[in-house]
Each structure stands twice: as structure tokens, then as C-alpha cells.
Amino acid sequence: MANLATWGNELYTGKRSYPFVGKRKLWFAIAGVLVLLSILVPVVKGGFNLGIDFRGGSEFTVSSVEKTDVTVGEQAVLAIAADHHPSVTNIAPNTMRIQTDKLTDDQSLEVAQALASAYGVTASEVTSTFVGPTWGADVSKQALIGLIVFVVLVALLMAAYFRTWKMSLAAIIGLLAVVIITAGIYGLSGFEVTPSAVIGFLTILSYSLYDTVVVFDKIRENTAGFADQHKRNFEELVNLGINQTLVRSINTSVVAVLPVASILFIGSYLLGAGTLKDLSLALFIGIIVGTLATIFIQAPLYAWLRHKDADVVAHNKKIELVRQEA
């Protein structure tokens, strides 16, 4: 692809440059608004659409169904547990999902039998899941612990690798924005929040930081010994680094998103709900948001965190003098 290559060249040489750092106030404002909305929207909408794992209850999946009739399933459940409000959905071709309140063990076995005969399949085609009400909370608690442990460890790792805590700080702040915005999109769209989705969020952290590390590595390289040259100031060097890695950022996120998108597609069309779909949905949104955040939030934030450093200030003055002379 000649055009993208040429574009890449121009970005690399600095001939073409996008003001990622220069317009940081704009990006930060947009990010701020998005974060705020992401917090407000779920609150206004009355919380997230929590899956059965968080509410507790029983769920049945009937495969190889020939006639996907909803009422058949409802009647089968009501015949055994009259007051258990079944919700029956056709989640995928030939697959029905039936959710009820918590059933007792015996009821659960009976309902599975009843559903099998109602839909004319063998008992082995019925999958049943019972989830205690504390299960989802347990998963969330663990996820939160995971989040904190991971953030602390990765902050230390990055600070050690880049030898500046400011890169680490910028990466982490951006990361939190990514998680909040992704959660916001989830809340807005009304997608069901399941433990798999929660874990998807944790995986986003990993991808988002992976991307940030790659871009920051270029920035580190560009800004190493920045005080010894008089062509570009610190901010411009950071911006150059973002531009130089832009093609790579686009390519890696496309490549990362493609398999996730294929899981999402297959998951939604062939399997309906479940681990695969929930996980890939969170990842799909997260990878895109994560890539954008590196470019628009994390890298500019690093430049801003450094802008009052004595060496940067002194260097800026020098550059100004040189430029006035020229």
C-alpha cells in the first residue's frame, strides 16, 4: 500500500505531523467529558445491565432446537415452578435460553427435563447453570483486587523500564480513562455485564498498556539526550514520536481487533451469549479506546507532566533563541 507507506514516511520524517501534543487541551477536555459521561450515563440509566451471574438464578440453554418458540419454553417452566418468571429468548439459531429465578435442585432437574421434552430434544441437549447470588460479587471483588495489583506492579515495571515515574503515571492515568470509558460504552449500549466481561476489562488493561509501552519506547528514544540538540523542543520530540509510531499503532490495533472481531461475530451469530461474546465485546471496545488513549491522552499527558521540569524549561528557552536567530 503505497499511500500508507508514503504517509508513514512523511510521519516519520516529520514532514507531516499531527498536533497530538500541541492540542492536548482539546484532547484532555474531550477525554474528560467522555469520562464524566461514562460515569453519569450508567447512573442515570439506573446501573448496568447485570447478567445472571450477578443477580443469581438459574439458566438453561437448549441446543439443536428445531422450532424456536418462546411460549413453549415459558409453559414448560411455569408448569413446574409457577412463580419463577421465566424469560425465554432465542439467542442463536437453534438455541434457546431460559432464565429463571433461583430454582431448587429438584426443580432444576425437572425443568431441564420439561424443557427437553417441550422442545423435542434429548436431555443431553440441555445445559443448565445455577448461579448463587454471591458469585458475581465474588468475581467482581477478585477483578478489583486484580486491577489494583496489576496497576501497582505495572506502574513499578514501567517506572523501572523507562527510568521515569512520569511515564508510568501518564500511562496509568490514561489507563483508568480507558477502563472508565469502555465501561461507559458498555453501560450506554445496555450490553449485559457478566463475569467474562469483567475479565475482558482486565485484559483491556494489558492490551492498552502494551500499546502504550510501544509508543513510549519510541518517545523515550526520541527524547534521550534531547538537551544536546537544538532542533526540536521536548514537546515536539514527543509529538514526533507519536507521529512516527502512528502507522504501527494503526497496524497493531487493526491486527489485534481482527481476531477479536471474528470471535465477536461468530460468538453472536452462532453461539448467542456466553464467555466468548462477552469477553470479545469488552476487548473490541477496549482495544480501540486503548489505542486512541495512548495517542491522545497518555503521550500528551507525559509531555505535560514534563513541561515544568527544569531541563525541559531551559531547553525550551534555548530553542526559542535559536529559532529567533534563524
Place this chain on the structure above:
Amino acid sequence: MSTTGPIKQARKSLLWLGVIFLISAAILVTGVLNGKTTFAPKLALDLEGGTQMILAPRVQGGATATQEQLDQAVEIIRDRVDGSGVSEAEITTQSGRNVVVSMPGVPDARTRQLIQASANMEFRPVIIAGGFEAVPEDQRTPAADLPEPTEKPKNASDTNWITPELFKQFEAYDCPAELGKGADTVHDPSKPMISCEPDTGAKYILGPVEVPGANIADSYSEMARSQQGAVTGQWAVNLVFNEEGKKQFADVTQRLVSLPGSQNQFAIVLDGTVISAPTTNSVIGDGRAQITGNFTEESAKALADQLKFGALPISFEIQSDQRISATLGADQLKSGLIAGLIGLILVGIYSLFQYRALGFVTIVSLLVSGVLTYMALVLLGWSMNYRLSLAGVAGLIVAIGLIADSFIVYFERIRDELRDGRPLPSAVEMGWKRAKRTILAAKAVNILAAVVLYIVAVGNVKGFAFTLGLTAIIDIIVVYLFTHPVLQLLARTKFFGEGHRFSGLDPSLLGVVPLYQGAGKIRSFSTEADAARGKKNASAAKEAERRQTIAERRQAASHGVATKQDDSADKDSSNG
């Protein structure tokens, strides 16, 4: 030109990869030939169908269970499940908090109840002992001769507990059959019961509970000592009671020590089954009892553990219970594989689109990673009983993108070096030097995330974290031992080295000095490289000056010159 260095290195790396591959394959094939494993990775229940229950232990008093208690709980549940006749059940602890019971098929209601029931230990005195099997019908005591209680029982060992019904039941009680059904844990502690001792093959009528298991403070095994303190060479199990148990036990031994025959024994009952029924040799007033007998080191420890942990009233609450139909599992596996294939093809197409022939390097590298991952999964399934779950499959698919990412990071670095005017072989070396750092740092983040996820994850997510971490490690191996050496070798080929327009590394497309100096005259990169090494080629230097590169910045810095930014446009790549 120092071509031998990198090429030698590249060959060595590829050789190493070959060695790793051959060793894994050899182990695998040997395993399959010996029937120890199959060529397919082991599948978890959600792909194979079956039942998975996640149980949270509930310790009396609201305390959380320790890992030791959990391990013991696993033992207790395993005994119960095995006893109920379910084969191939897997019972494990998870994240130091939960117990996971996985089994093929659907367990019956009784097994399910058993799994959840709390471990119940109690001490009951023996009233009557008998043979393990049921007494043959023709030899049973006639109705007229059945023991009849004459008065209210005075103590737990009193034969007045035995009613004619109980005695009839006792004679008809068939231990092998009853134990096969699994333990029925509901016994009234204030009433007598019938129980069996599988180890010795005895059957008892036991009196009401005299010391509840909760009153055991500790239990441990050690070599027994004689009164003089010399080691007798026999193993013994020591019991330590708490204050309440001490008193209760003193009372029991006081009474039992003088009783005749079997009535001298007290039975230790766990979940309705007698695990030991020692005879009483003396009154034990200090709450420290020692059980001796034909113990081996192992059996003594096993009994001590049973006493110690069986006494802990842990019950289980079902957190999640999944019964997955085999059809759904197979469907999900199929869909997962289709999704993975589509993902792989899409990544392949995009790589070819972006990197032309270099895209093939990505594709082949992905295939090599795929083969290594597959072998790792089978070998881990064999050695560690690792089972691939649906979430694990998801992790593998997501990994396709993450693995391809590291190739992109590398290729872009090579392109950057080409843009700086380096010939391909040295661009590959320099690009690698820089990309290596970035890839390792970025992969460290991935691996860290996978490890954290694996440790904290509950449920199926562990499988996801596992494959994510595994593939990150395999990715590093492949980049080091395959992708980089292959590029080192390819850099020497005419097609890539001269930057064919389909190679993905066409220098003219990357804004480097055109290769064509005149009609039909091709300047080869190797002479260019030699020239560049000796003395900077004039045009290259001029070209470099126009661009804002690291090399240039350093050069500019060393000369102390400051030139205006963006002073010239890039040379049109199409001219020449």
C-alpha cells in the same frame, strides 16, 4: 562484508528452534505410542460436556478456610464422590478460596447433596460389633430372641438402646452395599446408629454421640514411645482435646475401660463411617489420647489428618453449578475454532496488504507459534492435566493479534532504519536491536497481566489467562528463534535485499534514495553498504540532512548546527 556473523547466528537460532520442536514432538509421539496421551489437547467440561460445581466453603463461625482446610475438604469430597460411584470426577481447589468439582455427565440428587454436606465427626461408644456383610437370612435371630430394652438407657454404652427393630436392621445391614451408596450424613447425635468400618471390615451399633469432633483441638502422628521413652517402632496417632472435650473424654474412658468386649471400644465416626474404633486401655484425664495399632507412617498421618480436619465443620455452598450438554460443548469448540481460523485469515490478509511478501513471514511465524502452542497444550494436558476451556480458546484467538503485534513492531522498526538510509541487512540488525527491547517490555506487561489474572481469576477465566500468558512466552521464543533469523536470511536474498516492490521493504516506497541509477543499471545494496561504511555517500548524507531522524539529530547535535525545521519536501519516491 561481515555477512557470516548474522547468517551464522540466524542458522544457530533456527537450529535451536528445530531442537525445541523435535524434542517436544518426540516426547509427544512417545507419549501417544505408549498410550499415555493423545494428539488432541484435553478439553475442559464446557467443551466436552459435563457438570461443574464451584463450591465455597463455609467454616463455622464465619472464618475463612485455610488452604490446608481446603485441601482436606477436597479429600473429603473426593471420598464422597468416589463412594457415590461417579468415576473420573476431578476435584480441585481454586485460587485458595473455592473447591471445584468437575465430572462427566449429571450427578444424581443424592451425590449433589453429599458434595455439599458438611464434614461431620463424632465419637460414639460401641455397643455391639458384628461382621461386615449382612447376616444370611436363615441365620438371623428369630423374632422371639431379639433383644428387648428393659429400661431407659443409663449411658451411651447401655445395651438398652437396642430395640428389636434396630437389631434386625443391624443384622440385615450390608456394609459393602451401604458404603457403595455413599455416606448418609444425617444421623441424630442423641440416638444410636449403625455404622461400618471399612478398614477392619467391622459393623457396629454405636451409642449416641459422646464427644463431638469440634472438641478435638489437634491431632498428629508420631512414632510411639514406650514408658521409658524409647521409640517402639510403631506409629501412633495423637489426639488433643480442648477443655470441654477433655472432660467428656475423661468420663467416656472412665466408663469404657471397665466394660467387656466390644463395648470397650469407642468409634470415631466421620460422615457416618467409622474411621477408627480403638479400644480403651486406660482412663485419660488430661485430654491427650494416643491411638496405636497396625499403623504405617502413611496411615497414621492419614488418620491424624482426618481427625484434625474432619472435625472442622466445613460445609459448602454452591456458588455456581453448570451442567453442560455435550452438544453445546462441541458446538462451542467448533465455533471457537472457526472464529480462530477467520481471525487468522484476516490477520494474514491484512499483513500481506500492509507488508507484502513480508506478510508471509508474519503468517509463517504465526503458524510456527500455533504449532508450538498446540504441542505445549497437549504436553501440559498430559503432565499437569491442563484442560482447554472455551475461555482458553478465546485466549488463543486473542493471542493471534497480540503475536502479530510484535512482528509489526519489528517490521516498522526495520522500515524506520531503511528510511534512515541503511541497507536492509544492517536495517534488520539495527531494527532488531531496538525492536527487541520494545517487544520484551511490552510482552512483560502482557505476561504480568496474565499472571495477575490467573492468580485472582475465578471460574473459567483462569483458562483465558493461562493461554494468554502461554502464547506471550511462545511469541517471544518465535520472534527470537524464528522471525528474526528468517529476516536475517531473507535480507541477503535478492528479492528482499534489493527491495523488490512486493517485498514490503521497497526503499523507494520508504522514501530512500532510488535504487535505479540509470536505465537497466541497478545499484546493489551491498556495494552501497560498503560505501556507506567507509565514507558517507554524498547523496545519502544530503538526503539524511533533509530528514528529521535520530541519526540526523545526533549528527546535527555533534556539529552544533541548527537547521530550520521542515526545510524541504521529501524527494518524490517515483523519480529516478
